[in-house]
Amino acid sequence: VLRVNRITPHMQRITLEGAGLRDFSIEDPAQWVKVILAPDSDGRSPNRAYTVRRFDPSQGVMEIDFALHRDGGPLSRWAAAATIGDMVEIAGPRAGHRVNPAVASYLLVGDPTSLPAIGAILEALPASITAQVFIEVANSEEEQPLVSAARLELCWLHSHTEAPGTTGQLELTIQSSALDLENCQVFLAGESLMVRAVRTYLLAERALDPSRVDSKGYWKFGAADHRD
Ligand SMILES: Cc1cc2nc3c(=O)[nH]c(=O)nc-3n(C[C@H](O)[C@H](O)[C@H](O)COP(=O)(O)OP(=O)(O)OC[C@H]3O[C@@H](n4cnc5c(N)ncnc54)[C@H](O)[C@@H]3O)c2cc1C
Numbered sequence: 001v002l003r004v005n006r007i008t009p010h011m012q013r014i015t016l017e018g019a020g021l022r023d024f025s026i027e028d029p030a031q032w033v034k035v036i037l038a039p040d041s042d043g044r045s046p047n048r049a050y051t052v053r054r055f056d057p058s059q060g061v062m063e064i065d066f067a068l069h070r071d072g073g074p075l076s077r078w079a080a081a082a083t084i085g086d087m088v089e090i091a092g093p094r095a096g097h098r099v100n101p102a103v104a105s106y107l108l109v110g111d112p113t114s115l116p117a118i119g120a121i122l123e124a125l126p127a128s129i130t131a132q133v134f135i136e137v138a139n140s141e142e143e144q145p146l147v148s149a150a151r152l153e154l155c156w157l158h159s160h161t162e163a164p165g166t167t168g169q170l171e172l173t174i175q176s177s178a179l180d181l182e183n184c185q186v187f188l189a190g191e192s193l194m195v196r197a198v199r200t201y202l203l204a205e206r207a208l209d210p211s212r213v214d215s216k217g218y219w220k221f222g223a224a225d226h227r228d
Contacts, residue, residue: 001086008142012066012079021060024093026052029120031096036089037078046074051116052093067112073224097121097187097214104183105130109198111165111190112137113218115144121187122148134173136164165191166221174198185212192217192228
């Protein structure tokens with residue numbers, strides 16, 4: 001661990017440095033790695049998937065944004081307490097989202113776990129695209145500045161005391177918004193049931209082509225180490 005920055009009250013940006021990172025090849029936004037902790041007292045090494053927010057291969061430096069959640073599993077707890085010099089293992093990288101520059105618009109939907117992916121995708125979009133962005137966070141303090149050459153239409157939703165991604169607001173807002181889905185690419189990630197509901201709506205009710213809906217459940221309410 002090279003640096004630790006609390007970018008919002010519940011988001012810890014951790015900058016990792018390691019000679020092995022120089023060999024990583026990151027080409028697309030939303031590529032992800034496994035962050036592996038040192039073995040616990042049972043000899044198990046907790047590991048979870050995290051998105052590469054930024055990467056500098058020449059320096060072997062990688063930024064990861066950890067959502068700090070109330071049900072604090074091992075990775076959230078580790079991130080909350082991380083200090084400079086701590087050691088983790090990184091495995092990967094795995095595939096992310098290949099930006100489609102030919103579309104007219106992007107629809108990006110998620111919760112704090114997909115903010116790093118959405119932030120990186122937005123930074124990669126060209127100015128010709130309109131980006132419709134719907135993100136649920138706990139409150140206004142968790143809203144992050146998002147930068148893009150694309151024309152941004154941002155909608156932040158607040159979950160207040162509930163876990164962002166679990167309130168049903170994203171599903172309802174997507175269904176009641178005047179979305180422009182003509183020649184549109186979707187990126188949708190976050191809590192698994194929310195992702196499934198929004199995906200089903202877009203495919204079944206709005207007849208989107210499945211090839212235009214890049215979606216993944218990143219975590220599941222009540223389930224540790226969920227794999228979609
Ligand atoms: C491809 C991919 C990329 C991801 N990128 C990121 C990323 O960049 N940043 C990030 O923060 N997360 C990211 N995630 C999600 C992250 O891997 C999970 O949230 C993971 O479960 C956290 O591990 P943990 O040890 O903290 O909790 P776990 O031990 O897995 O779970 C313990 C408890 O906490 C709950 N829980 C887990 N995550 C959350 C949450 N976000 N909010 C509320 N409750 C939760 C579980 O339901 C469970 O009840 C990504 C997941 C995938 C698959």
